[in-house]
Amino acid sequence: MFTWNFQYISKSRLEEAFSQLMLDPKKGDILIRIHTAIHLEDEAVDLARFVAQLVPGAHIFGTSTSAIISWGKISPNQCVISVTQMSSGKVKTALLPTFDENDIPIPPETLCQNVRDAVISDDTRLMLTFLTGKYRDVFSFVEKCNDFFPDVQMIGGLANTFDISLKEFLASGFVFNENGWTNKGILLAAIGGEKVECYSSFASGVEVIGDEVEVTDTFGTCILTIDGKDAAEEYRIGIGEMLKNKPELANLFPYVYADSDNTPVLINFTDDKSISDIFNERMPINRKYYADHPDIDRYRIREYITANHNIEVGKKLKRGFIYDKRIISDNRALFRRIENFEKAETLFGYNCVARSLIYSNCLKWELSAYENTNICGCITEGEIAYVDGRNTFTNCTFVVSVIGEEPATQEYNPYAFSHTDSLVEDNRELINYLYDVEEQLAKADHSESAEALKNFVRDCELKLLYTEKDDIPNAAAMNMDIKLRGYDRICMINVFDTASMETVFSKHMIDLTYKNYLTNCMTFAKQKGYTMYLIDKWQIAVGAPSYMVALSDFISDMEALQRIMFESSEEYIAIVPMFCVIDDCTVDNVQSVYYSARVEMMQKNIQFYVRDTKYGQLDEESIRGRYHTVNVINYAIAHDKVIPYYQGIYDNNREGIHHYESLMRLEDENGKIYYPGSFLDVARSYGLLYDSLSAMMIKKVFEKFRTVDGISVSINLSIRDIKNHELVDYIFEFLSMVRHPANFVFEILENEDIDDYEELITFVDRIHDLGALISIDDFGSGFSNLLHIANIHSDYLKIDGSIIRKCCEDRESENLIALISGWKQLIGRDIRIIAEFVENEAIQSKLLAYDIDFSQGYLFSVPSPEIDGL
């Protein structure tokens, strides 16, 4: 089996296409489906004849529609021609009347019999069936088909035309083939054969709400009473008073049959018609209804609800609501089933017009899972679906059949299911509305709240029903292009802080700016041959494949686009679009890379950024090393192996150890000792690990020195620790209780990114209040503002080891020591200078020459877990 779809452009193009395909009925039956939204009845027949001439012997199956589905995309006002050439299977088509010569509908049983005689054979698998809205017994006809030919799956529906209305069922559709057209007929195409296998399923998206009710009186398709009460009024109360002004709202709230949750019955609400307006007395078809209701006031104008199914008295119904989450889950289930079908040679898909009117994005979204497959079909007014082994006529559903003779694969797009934002957006306001309705129902006091709802509903409806259709592909499309078409150069464009814009400018102004923003980008992308995607409101992506565009060209184009966007902001709100070009992206990494790039852009205030996804990635060895370190840290935390070491600090004046610095060490299960240099960076990057280490370390040091007399200890603190309120509170509490707070010195690292000096100074002051001391650690290793350092009234200043270590060979280092020493004399405050990394006598003598107060290093003391005399 082989299937190809054409969008109809002209007869000559069609001729050319057919000649390329070299269709030959001798090689197998050919089915040519035509779904047209651009041809009138006679034109359509003319087209069918033309096709029949081109491919003599082909089976032509034509229907009118409002929009076509081709290659997984929906296009209104187009015509699609789909050619299926069978290998061994057979196709039979027939166009049968549904009304007799007296214009009386043919009873469903008779119709079933006629259909069976015309097209059904033993090995028929799938029957493509199209009727027109004029025949009201569709539901029972389809039901009866299950008895007449139980093994045949059916797909199809009611043809509609480009005339569509939410307010009434127009029944204007027609079906045709090369021999003519009719709006009172049934068109069939039965596909069968030994090797042919078929699978059909559907998705609806109707959520059932409320209790079961029973139809107690009807007039034709009009439901007069439900549970003995006025049906129209009951229905209106359930939805809200808005229904009177916007009767099309009824499309959102169908009924469903109580025995089958998924089959919606669409309801029409009118309040300006009489029974005779709805059911023409002169029509033969309606005479029976008038005969059944001799007493009815046929001319009284009042509200009525009419179903599009032939609802009978005694039928049990439930109220339904078309709900986005349900649409998603139904579609996902449908997709799974379709995807798993092995012989996926040809896909048929039909979708209800009601869905497109209710949710502007629903159809587009549903179909996006089938983009790149050869799915072909159209929009219908009601569908024939295969549900749980039975064919049934439904509304507001998406039906799909997949058929084939040989195993085959289609390029499905499962990414569609991870991008449902557009649907959710559509639905958000609707849900709110539903809540209100529920509330209202609960109160049963409906008249007052109706007015309050009115404005909201109007806005909401306008948005839902009349959103202008933007044809920009979405994130799912982007992911598919990345995956299947190798679009690995993506530029993410975003405008941040649009929320603050809303507080200043009018909505109108913002909308205008937004539209301009999109238009600019769209025009540019089109001109340059790039593809543009709308990821979210204000967030655009522009993509190109690396095999077509060099990165440098792509970047310069994006820079040009950014300039365009800046320039065109005169009449609109000035926006600053942020551009982030991501190179070498895959479906898996594009989001995460963009997020990390965005953080960086925000932090550094960059508006244009180029990022390679490989950038900053660690090699395998360091990743392994990292994990090992994390394990060591975790082990140390869990097994209490955070061990404070102490190194004595030598008093150069008194010539003895003055106090000790506590240094963190970790021990692993083998007893190996780890130095901070090997684990602190990893711990910092995991934040919480660092906090745990810090807390354990401080607690241990505190415990050791809680009761010690006369020996001071210094403890390292980072700015992260100072921001950790829990830890800081613990320190404060400890200091306020301890016997000698002055024994505790807190060393603050100078080289950390101190972004909030106020906070630091507050901390320092509090420490001083409590009687403890402060030391500035690693002074001279960072780029800190010296003024800040001076303002922190520290008691000690520790010169960075890198300066001390070199002071004998390097003149500059020595000068720095001299400078610090001199500064100490100048300020006249009691600050003591510590030099660390004092490794030999030469250094020590230099330090003494500059009158440095303390020395710390291997020359005097080696760090050890114990302290002599403690």
Add this chain to the structure above:
Amino acid sequence: MFKKNAKPRVIGIILEEIGTDFSKELIQGVVDAVTDDRSVRLIVLAGKYLNPEIDSANMLAYKAVYNSIFRLDEICDIDGLIIHLGSMSTRKKKVIKTGYSEKFQRIPKVFIASDIEGETVVNYDNESGIREAVESLVNVNNLTNLCMLGGRDDNIDARARKQIFIRCLQENGVSFFDRNYESTDMSENCVDEALRLLERNPEVQAVFCVNDSVARGLYEAMGQKGLVPGRDILVFGFDNTRMAGEMKPPLTSIGADSCTLGQKALEVLLAKLDGKKPYSAFVPTRLYGRESMNYDMYDYTTMEMLNVNPSFIYRMFDDCFYRYHTSRLRREDVDLRRLYFEFIFRMLQSMKHRYMGPEEFHSLGKMIDVFFEKGAMEYTDAIKLVKCIEKLQAAMNSQPRSPAANIRINRLFQRMKDRAIYSLSVQKTVEHDLHYENVRMMHDFMVMSSTYGIHGDQKPDIVCRNIDKLGLTHAILYLFEKPVKYDLTSRLIFPENIKLKCILRDNELYLLPKERQQCLIKEMFTRNEFSLKCKGYAAFPVFYEDVLYGVVMCGLVNNICDRGEYIAIQLGRAIYLERLRDSDRNNDNYPIST
């Protein structure tokens, strides 16, 4: 870890000749292997091969002066050396081995195509390619009468290739006699040898040439005898140089498979510089089939094509654009391999589906255009590509498919062929234009540097001021304070200092003020003035007769390997004339207008 702003490592490439195809290929290979992080600066030092048997006394003198360029590798700071001695005499090898200076011994070195014991060498793995060729000739073409045009016995590759060739023949049951062999000097000057071989073996069916240059000589000899390579006698060479693809008919040649000699050499040298254990490496080879001996590197089956097997398309690309995978490719650039896959895949898919719409046709045409605009022809020979496409077309057209769809596909293939052939003609035109451009530039330069002082205009350094007219994109001119006279009898001593006169960066000329010109000669290659945009430079001596004026360093762009020597000579002449005039004026012989 490489530090971003550290000074680049200076890697010298020492060659006997810069203009040979082998040298050009080697230099290109090394340049391709240099990363974009500016961590390496290449300096090519190429001399002249002295051949007392052929060269006249004057020529030998010229070459001797020219070869003083080799002194630079001893005195200048260089971090590592890649050395290709080629046909340098064994004596020279000995000199290098024992080392004429202690410093030279210390520098990490990698020798290419060499057998010097105890040194790091990068050689061709001759065997794999020769075996492939012999097996194809004997087993596929059923040939039994095979000859070889070999090289000199002092050349390690020549020896090895001969041995392997004979061994492979014997293993395949084909005998090889002394009369089947003739040795050459491994250059194209081997027509006589080739003729002798042909005379001796009138029934010869295939000839293996020790390298591509020798094949050129053989072509000439065959032409004289009215024989056509590929039709009358199958010919294949070695090295797979660009010249092989441009010969008529294109020459089948054995060449590097996964990476080129240059790439491997740099890789090995950098590893050595990083303190890793030095190791010698072999570059695997394989046979690249062209007209002179039909050979399919991969089998294409019609089934694969009709089933649109993706791996088939990639294989076809690798075969056809065989230079692509050894080229240094940057991710930022257009991925031609993927692009090729995309449009061929869609074309074959259309063939399978029997339909190609005009939109698809249009978009595929555009992709093909991009493919060629982005330099696809750099990686293949036009004739090879055309052949390859024709094979595809033949396979496609032989199938009873839709003729209408096939017309479009055939038109796309035709477009590819057109672009391939067009590129061939463009290449010729560009070569011609370039030649003309060079002549014109040289003209401008000579005119400008001769117009000095007509109206008492006494601008000094008129030569330096006009260097930008030479068409060098990047260049640096070093001149000695005083010219150095070359003396054949004694060892040349360079002064310690040299003057950096002027710099060309991106065609912009910068003249250095006097106080900044001073430069230690040993720092010649490490100066910061080198343009960062250029990965490497070639050094050419600037001299006239036996007087050396200095060195011009030319960026490794354009076709500097071919033009450099000529430019340097003209520069030398211009400087000679300038100095001559200056000295005349100083001697008051200069007619000064009043």
